[in-house]
Amino acid sequence: MGNGTDDRINPKAQGEPPHYHGHRERLRERFRDAGPDALSDYELLEMALFAALPRRDTKPIAKLLLKKFGSFAEVVHAPERLLREIDGIGDSSITQLKLLAAAASRIAKGEIKRSVALSSWNDVINYCRTGMAFADKEQFRILFLDKRNQLIADEVQQTGTVDHTPVYPREVIKRALELSATALILVHNHPSGDPTPSQADIQMTKAIIGIASPLGIAVHDHIIVGKGGHASLKGMKLI
Template sequence: MPALDNAQKSKRNTKGHHGEGHRARLRERLLNGGSEALLDHELVEYLLALAIRRQDTKPLAKDLIDTFGSLSALLTADGESIRKVTGMGENSTAAIKIVQAAALRMVSEPVREQPVLTSWQALLDYLRADMAHLVHERVRVLHLNSKNRLIRDELISEGSIDQAAIYTREVIKRALELGSAAIILVHNHPSGDSTPSRQDIAVTKDICDAGRKLGIAVHDHIIIGMDGHTSFRSKGLI
């Protein structure tokens, strides 16, 4: 093959990626029309384009949406699962997860800055964003001070697709260590159905009884599912 002359080399080096025009159009639609101007896979496509500079990311974006079922499910998926999708690497996976991290910071701000009981809807929005699409059950305890402000949001247990352990003694012990005046129990149902099980009801009663003896109130137990949420207090279970 004959050597390229300087003009040919310069032309090759400055030639843009074949998708640059498409990316520019996505960028223009995003900046002028906001997030609603782009479809879900287009949001992912442009995001991936920032991490994968010289590749058409549209097919990969569509693969990710198809694999996880929705944009929300993709953003909340664990990094290991995302990396398993052909074409994904550390940088592109990190790009997906940083969006989730930023979104959670945004929706959790009212919960962190205001008394929880006066920002209840914000709390529910935060919990749903964080837990609704998880494929394994997780249990969290929100610890509150006497003014119902959040002291600590702790993950205390992670289990299988249908069960995670909640130990009354450990929950109360931790509340005493933190000086919590009240707690809110939270866990998710990966099945999508937020209806409490008999075990959920029984362990909640045990924690309420133990907390009452030590002056620790249980404001609620919230179960998060794809169908929404169930509040034990609103259902008269506390």
């Protein structure tokens, strides 16, 4: 378990510089000379933690983070309580990781806003997964689209307990009308990790479609994300 502190000075390191100082400089040089694609996920995480952990070897910490969460994106979006379970991860490291998460989300949101959402479906899936896959509570969010299928807004409508989010179809449609949206993509996460839709998920989606359709508002899909991947109700022919 993590102890809530980021940095502990090793008494043996008071003399000569620790072995990882040279490694850090070599990593920085490779990043500058060859670019970020030349570095693996754990090496990028190492570099991201340099500032937060100036007196620790960040390589084993980066590898532990990836082993626990699976990918760079899932590390930076992981809940704080789970990050703190990694030895050596404390406030400074979490702030650094959450800064990366915020930057990634802003960039992804900007990219989706500039593109036609349905022609970049993988971007939409990745955007939703990185923001929600490791959330410890269920969230229901909606991507509101215009007639060209471009993103008007991305809003979290409800946040629930570990396994239940109350969704009110009329509130969803009311918000769509306020934004003059002509299409919706519904998204929510399963904290259990299994994205398989429940009967309640299917029924709620059909209820929203039933109210939206007569008003000329299309529901393009309902995407469920989890640590184990994602599920599309449209792809599964459930709607």
